[in-house]
Every structure is written in C-alpha cells, then in structure tokens.
Amino acid sequence: MTGRHATIWILCLVMAAAWCAWQIGGGHTRIDADFISLIGQENPGDTDEFNDINAVRHILAQDSRRAIFMVSAPNRDRATNAAADLAGRLSWINGTEKVTTPDDRAGRLPELMAFLQPYAPVLLSPQDRKTLMAGNGEQIYQRTVQNLYSPASTVNARSLQQDPFSLLPQYLGALAGYMGEGGGVVSQNGRYYVPVVTSLDPRLAGSDRDAQWVSDANEVVATLNRNTDINVTRTGQVFFAAAEASHAKADVQRIALLATTGIVFMVGLVFFSWGPLLAALITLASGILAGITAITIIFGTVHAIAMVFGSSLIGIAVDYALHYVSIDPARGSAQQRLRLILPGLTLGLLTSVVGFAALSISPTILLTQIAIYSVAGLIGAYLTVIFLLPFLPVQPVRNYLPIRRSVAILQYAQYRITPPTWGRLSLVVVILAGFGASTFFIKGDDNIRNLGRGNTALIAQTNTIRQILGMGASPMFLRIDGPTAEDRLQTEEALRKRLTPLLANGALDGMVTLADIIPSQKRQTENIDLVKTGLYAPYGQKLAALVPINVTPPSPATTPLLLPDDASLHVLPELANLQSGKSDLVRLRGVQDVAALKTALNGMDNTQLIDPASAISHLFGQYRQWAYLALGVAMFAALLLAIFRYGLRDGICVFGAPAGAVLCALVGSFALGVPHNFFTTMALFLVFAIGADYVLFLAESRHSSHDQDTSLAVLLSLISSVLAFGLLATSSVPLVSEIGIVIAIGLIAAWVLAPVMAGRRSANPVGMENSLPQSTKQSPHTANSAPISKDGENNGQI
C-alpha cells in the first residue's frame, strides 16, 4: 500500500467525519433514543399483531408524556398550597409543557359547554337514559326544577334555551366519573392528597433532556420534602426510564473506565509504545465513523440501540489492529508484515460481514440498522489496517514479559491436546448435536420486565399513588376493531354493558371508552326519541310555565349528532388517547381480576385485551427469532467459506470453533440462569464473529513463522474483549450483566477452541516437543525470526 492510498483513505475518513457532523450535528439525521419509536416500525404481516403493537406504541407514547406527583399534608390548605408551589416550580423546568392541579382554572369548560350544548338532546348520561327508558321522566323534571333554584345551579340564559332540562351537566358529570377520580383532592387517614399532573414536551421522550428533566423534578420534590409536614411522591414512565438509564449508565461508565484502563495498561506493558495503542484507536475510530456514515446515508433516523450494538460489534475491529501490531517488526517491512496477516484479516472480515449481513434478512429496522452499521464499520476498520497502520511506528513485544512465555506454554499445551482430524470432526458433530439439544432445553425468555433493575422506591410510590388517587400505572387496555367508527362505538357500548358487573364487583376499577364521550349515532338517535317522548312531551309545558322561555321539543331532523371527527378532537383532545389508526382504545383502570375480564370478553371478536408489556415482549421474541435465524445463516456461510478455504474436513473443523463458542455461551449462560432474549442473542453474534476471527487467524498462520505472533494477538484480543465486554457481567442491571456473561463465556470458549480446531497438530510451529526449554530461554522473536518473504507470498493469496 502506498502513501497515495493512505492519503485517499484519510480524505475519505475526513469527508465521512464532516458528513456525520453535518448529518447528526445539524439535525438532518436524528439519533432516536426513544424506546417506543422502535415499536411498530415493521410490518410483521399479521395485521392483528401490527395493530396490537401500533396500539401499544400509541398508548405508551401518551403515557410517557405524563408525570404524576402527589402532594400530601395534614390539612387541605397546606396540601393545596404545596401543590401550587410544586406546580409552579415544575412549570419552570425545561421540557414541561403543562402542569395541572385541582385548582387550575376550568378554562376549557366554557368552550366545552358551548361546543356540546347543541348536542344536549342526544347526549344522555347513563342514569338519565335508564330513567327515561323506565318511564320515570318525572324524576328528571323534578331535578330540573330544583336545579333552577339551586345555589350551585349551572343554569344560564343560553343553557336554558338549548338544554332546558339540564341534561348536559348530568352527561358531563357521568363523563367525569368515567375519567376517574377527576384529579381532585383526596382525604385519607387524616391527610390530604393533591395530584399534580405534568404533561411533558413530546420531544423530551428518548432524548438526553429527559434525564435532566427528571433530575430537576427530583430536586424540586426534594426541596418540598424538606418540610416535615409535606410529602411528595411521584410516578410516570419518565422516572422509571431515567432510573434505569442512570443505573445502566453508571455501570457502563465504571466498566468502561476499568476496561479502558486495563486495555491501555495491557497494550502499554506488552509493547511499551504508544504506536500500537494509537493503531487500535485509529482502527476503532475509523470503524465507528464508517458505520455511522453508512447508517446516516441510508436512514433518516437511527436508533440508539443500533448505534450501541453496532459500536460493540465493531469492537472486533480492535482485533484487526492487534493482529497487525503483534507481528514482530523483525519479520520484515510494514508491507511484508501486512501481507502476513492479510489472508486471515480478509477471511475474518468476510465471515463477519456475511454474519452481520444476515441480520438484515429480518424485516426489523433495528436489525437492519445494526447490520449496516456493523458491516460498514468492519470494512472501514479493515481498510484502515491496510492503508494506515503500515505508516505507524511499531515496537516488538517485550520479550522479557511473562506473556510471551505464557503464550509459548499455552501454545504447547494446546498443541498437545489437539486431537486428530477425526477427533475434531467428532467434536463438531457433538457441537451440532448440542445445538439440536439446546433447542429443546433452552427456551427464550423475552419478558421485558426482566431486563431492568427495577426501582423499589419508585414502584412503592407508584402503588401509593394508585391506591390513593387511582391514577397512573394502568398498563392494560382494550383494542376495539371495526370497519367504521360507528361499528366501533356500538361495540364499545356493548362492551360497557358487558363489563358493568366487573365494575360493580371491583374486578375492574374503571374504564373509559370513546363511546362514553361520543355515543354511537344509533344511541344518539335513540336518546333524542327518549328525550322527546319521555321529557318534552309530558313535562315541556309544565317547565315552560316556570321559566321565561319557550320549551320546544328537539327535532331529530335538525338536531345534529356528535361525531368523533376533527371538530370534536379539537375541543376534546383527550379523544386522541382513545383512538389509534382504525382502532379505538379502551383505557382500563385497576384491573384486579384479569381472568374475570378475559371471561367477560369471550365472544367479543372485535375486542382485544392488550397488555403492553406482553406485546413488547412478544415483539422482542420475534426479534430474537430473527436473530437466531440470522446467526444460523451466518454460521452456515462461515462453514462454506471455511470449506472453500481449507477443504472439506479442515473447513468443518475450523467452523467448529466459533460454533462451539456460541454453544458454550448459550449453554453456559443458561446454566447460570441467564434468560435468553434478543439482546443475549445479539451477544452470541459477537461471540461468533470474534470466535471466527480467532480460529481464522490461527488457521492462516499455522504453517507460518509468525504463528506465535498470532497466538499472542489472539490472547491480547481475548484480554481486551473480556475487559471491554466481559466486565459487563458485573453490572447491576440485568440486561447489561446478561450480555456480559454470554460474551465472557463465549470468548473464553472461543479462545480455547480456536487453536484446537485450527488443526495445529498438522505442524509443530515452535518445535515445542524438542525446543520448549530452549525457546523459553531465548528470545522467541529471535527464535522465530525466520525469513518471511516466502510466507508472505504463500499466504497473501486469498
């Protein structure tokens, strides 16, 4: 490689860096850290399933924008004043869209009344409807008359003309009941509890700012809690997400610090030079840059999970640099040394690229993004090793270090235990059988509830708020399907009738449907008939005698029907929470008896009970299945490549190393109680890719004089990988810890298997049987510094 190649590649990297800065820095490509946005980006083909996920996404998006605080104090004034104080402080936090307290002005009410007043004859509360259907219009008339003279009457000049029987306030009263407790003050056990509901800026979700918002909000809460008689509790997805992220971030930072320190120390100790460290950093940076460039060219929005996994996977790229810098400089010029590792490097790249490309066979955007990021990143790192590393200064490994001797001893030990070809083939058969058996014994566990660490304090506060205010934490909901809005509304009316016994016996605390707010046209038509015949006909004239207006019966021909259209949505934006595409959503409060609910729903084909956690778990289960399939494809492709390169028997044996490593990781982690999910499957990918690199490099160097250099590089790679990924196993966050355990087991297994399966019995590279004592006495690099020009030529053919 010439300086011109290096210059061109540097220019490419600079342009890529500029592109990335422009795309991401300029906001042209968005880094999306919002977990919710991941859901429903693909069409699984199953319409029902797609609708479920879409509905879950819709619900979660709505809920993620809400944070609920509960202020309590020994007396009402103290509680309401503290709530007002809290609301004021919260409203100043960047990212707060709106804060609602019970004392907030009913600013929307005049607009709401004005909007609904023309529909008064068709909007009956369930109780009024029941009363009229029972022929007891007299009760409503009596109530109307009493209301005319009540000090708390809602009557005004306009309402008297449009709704002389004051039906609308009753309808709105029932509506408030459906909506829950109404967000009012609650008195319990001698204390007063005031809810403060905060709506968050939609742009906050998934951005870095949400953590800042939570931090600011926590500070406000802590300030108020300093008053001994005030207690503020809180709940909301944003708090749980921030708590989980905070734990994960702290763990990862600690581990990253340990890993970086360890790797720097290792490279510094082994090479005693900044050159190898620089080479590793440049290679890694180039890989990340290439990955980001590719992904930002193709996608307008990149998910953070794709970025994180992509970056982790191209951690393999560091191995490329280690293999180059581990070659003793005494073996020739930079180009000659490069040629020594080029076959292994190229084969390793090909295997990894095929493996990661297999991820893109899934219809999921996330896996496709990871695939593209990884493939581009690995190619970028490969090109950096080829074009740039030969121009960096190198130092030979310090021969006085125990690591050299350790490698020699280990190499000899591996040589001694390496079975003959039939033995290695038998091992491959055992590995394949192990995969077969694991499909029966190892079951996936995609429950997303197991991924997080859980925050007991937040969970306790959530339960308290739910018990006292009945707010928050209502994960289950119903999805109502139907070809038209009218069909869905009628289904919801039937649903309420069906679930009324559950509401009465406490199996269900509450529910709200779109039909509770906007009855079906069929019901509205029935209502106006009831009002005409049950109220206006018998009592219209009697009422007219009392009030200074003419009481005229409503005409079905001229009375409009209320529809769930844009006009309604404008006045009642809450309706958006009850609709998702072509489906309506029924929000449930306090599902105490799921079995009873499911039983009650039997036979209602258009009604689906959806548990968001289960739906998301199911989605990740599908991701896992796709990842398994991709892993299988990758392993098969690796097998073909190995057979093509090494022949049938040796190829199968070489394939056995990464396959065995994956199996060990799978079985070992299972034995340790690690649940297998999408994320641990992605960790298996990493094990496979790094394991393939180990065996390919060793296989390529097995007849060469730089064999021990390769063994050293593989050992250094193992140490760096275990430091980088294996330390994740110490994390307190289950997800992070599980990934770490899988990788640690897999990489150690790969390191053990690689030299065995690479067929090292075919040669005795260091002449250990006869010369071990001697070789350990003298400098290995001197001992192995045979002329390499022929090796380079022989092996640089791939």
Add this chain to the structure above:
Amino acid sequence: MTLARFVRSLLLAGSVICALGAPETALARPGIVALEKNQYLHGDFTLNRHLNGFSDGLKSQGEFVLVPATGLIWQTKTPFPGTTVLGPGGIVNIDANGERSQLGTGAAQFGIFVDLISSVLAGNWSALENRFHVEFSPPGDNTDIWQVKLTPFGESAIGGQITDIVAIGDDFVQQVRLNKPGGDFDDITLSAQQTANLPLPKDKADLLPKADPK
C-alpha cells in the same frame, strides 16, 4: 375532570355565598359577629336569578343552615320545595319526596369549600385570598355596613364561571351578588340570621353529608 373542576367552581361560588352569609370573627373584620367553634348559623334567604335577555328572573325563598367544616343546607320553600346540600362528599339534591341525587360523586375534594367556609368564620381570609382578589371596604363612621368584593384570579378554577362576587353586611352578611359571564347574575338576600349551638336538630343533621372517612 373538567366537569369536576366546573362543579367545584360552582361549589366554591355557593360556599363563598354562604361563607359570606356567616359572621366573621371580630378580629378578622370589624363589624362581623364571631361564630364560635361549636356554633352553627341559620337564617332565611331569597334568591333572585337573573338571566340575561329575559325580563323575568327565577325567584326562590327558603332557609339555610351553615355548619362550619361540615356543610351547607340550602332548603328552598317556594316556589318548589327542595333541598341542596353542599359538603365534603359533593352536592346532593333532595327533592320534595326525599329522593336524593348526587352531583360530583364521591370526591372528597369538595371538602375544600367547607374548609373555606371555616376559614372565613375563623377570620382566616388566606383561603379566599389564594383564589380571589379581596377588596374589603370597612364600615364608615355613620354606618355599620361593610362591603367585600371578591374577584377570582384569572387563572383560578372559578374564574371561568364567576366574574366577581360582591357582598355587603353588618353583623352578618345581608346581600350577595354573584356576577357571571354572559351577563347573568344571582342576587341573594339573607335575613333572620341567628347563631345557635350544636348539635343540629335531627332533621337537619340527617341532611348533612358524612365526610369520607377513608
């Protein structure tokens, strides 16, 4: 929730009326009779409800009973008998046949109005001052009549329902006017007011809501 706030606003308005109908502690405002802790207030009322655009209003008469921290009983005698009870549990209408119907179901938040009443009776205006601009005109040299004008804060819940409240009185509140958006207003005249010691007569006590003990 909007309705709950609306009802609360109305309750607040009603409570304020009645609160003003109650005597205040002498320390709080000069000229107002203090109501002891174990006392209640009762009297007669006349309510004239004026609807903008109509010459004839709605006139009613009856009796009221105010028990600090417990509730308000508003019993209309003419033109149609009926009772409205405001308390911590919400608003309850009781018709001539004794049939009860509840407005603002089961929400302890309505207790705020009873607390407000108590605050007024105790001479603690802070509860009202949190929600209203309070302009108090004390009695002059030649009269015992004072006046108070309560203007809801623009952002308060009641602001959308009540434009302002003006009350005048001497030892007790005598008249209250509630001005509402749209030009409607209620004129309430209170008379024959007396304080008495608790407990209430049984027929009255049975009407009052029981505070939610949960």
